[in-house]
Amino acid sequence: MAFSDIPDRVEIKKAIFSTLAANGMRDGVHVRLTLSRGKKVTSGMSPAFNQYGPTLIVLAEWKLPVYDNAKGIKLTTASTRRNPPQCVDSKIHHANLINNILAKIEGNSAGTADAIMLDVDGFVAETNATNLFMIKRGRVLTPAADYCTPGITRGTIMQLAMSTGLLIRERRLSLAEFYSADEVFATGTMGEITPVIEIDGRVIHDGKVGKFTQQLRAAFKKLTETEGTALPF
Template sequence: MFDSAKALAFNNVPDREEIKGAIFKTLMSNGMFDNAHIRLTLTRGKKVTSGMSPTFNLYGCTLIVLAEWKPPVYDNSSGIKLVTATTRRNSPNCIDSKIHHNNLINNILAKIEGNVANAGDAIMLDKDGFVSETNATNIFLVKKGQVSTPHADYCLPGITRATVMDLVRKENIVLHERRISLSEFHAADEVWTTGTMGELTPVVMIDGRVIGTGEVGPITKQIQNAYKVLTTETGVPIPKHVEK
């Protein structure tokens, strides 16, 4: 978020401690201490008049903390199906996808294609036809015991993605970050996606092609378990709520 705010020339961005305080205050005020999902939105703040120029936002940034009870988004036990969308992921020539922003029309159109096909999500390609990510998550494949994930040139390099890449290396599994064609995903031994809400989700079918055996693969399970251990043992504790 800080990098995106810098790229968008935001001024008076709240610091990390202020944002943490706002998150904790929201959670404690609503009694949300477990199974809650938090979405942070940072705007330029109140304008003095209409217009596109950021110079009209004279009152500093506004931070919105949206906390909600969120059931599991994906089936992380049996896996999900994906389809490939016709809508492409934005190129850095247009809107750099490394900027985390609310202009998600491409992703929404891809998700609609996924919904029509009764799929969990939709794979999005870059302008050259290589796999970028899905409409909501990053994506990995396993082939002959090695893991590959697309370069983050056309997608948001997610925090969960980076965490999983570190876990793959710590599990002594070879990891490649490279251009990957769609046919490689069709022929993969295992595929999974990563994201904040879904964590690590197995993929058992893409575009009607069964992935591997059609069941969650051994390396996927290995990394899922490593991720579960990591998230159980680390994190920032929520201050205890004191009743008045």
């Protein structure tokens, strides 16, 4: 498979727009992109056998919000740890998510929206599906992207925080710091900015959506309404 075979941004946008147009989709739609290595000429693990690829899969579906962003969500801490970069680098957005699925099962069993995953040293990495932020004394803190996916929404929120004058820092964060935070919220494609009101049965601050979370949500909403590429149909 040659590097030139990989679709560029123009081709990917065209594929997305064609899929949305064919299904009459404009709002309330979630799109997942998967790029495979393509068809193999024989069985085996070597990428050299993938000589008929790659294949771009555009999966668009009608999807309601997955979290309660008005009231906030509850989280539990999973025993399943986030993959260390020595095993599967979290900066690669891959489809090998068995660890995250196992953590999600723990969250389901606990009756919470999702589960927090710790790194191999016991620090907070992310949830099974979203990135995490906390606010303490007006400062925004988020786990360094060594054991978590550096999400697009995560990056956007970090830029918005800085543009609104908030101090932001990436570093290792313990569960105890999240327990004692003034505000906690999760970020992701489907939830955007989701307030976290309880972790492991401990209420975060007063159990209500905090003012800084509301401020960032308003800024994010304004950004998504004014930026991006308009649908050509």
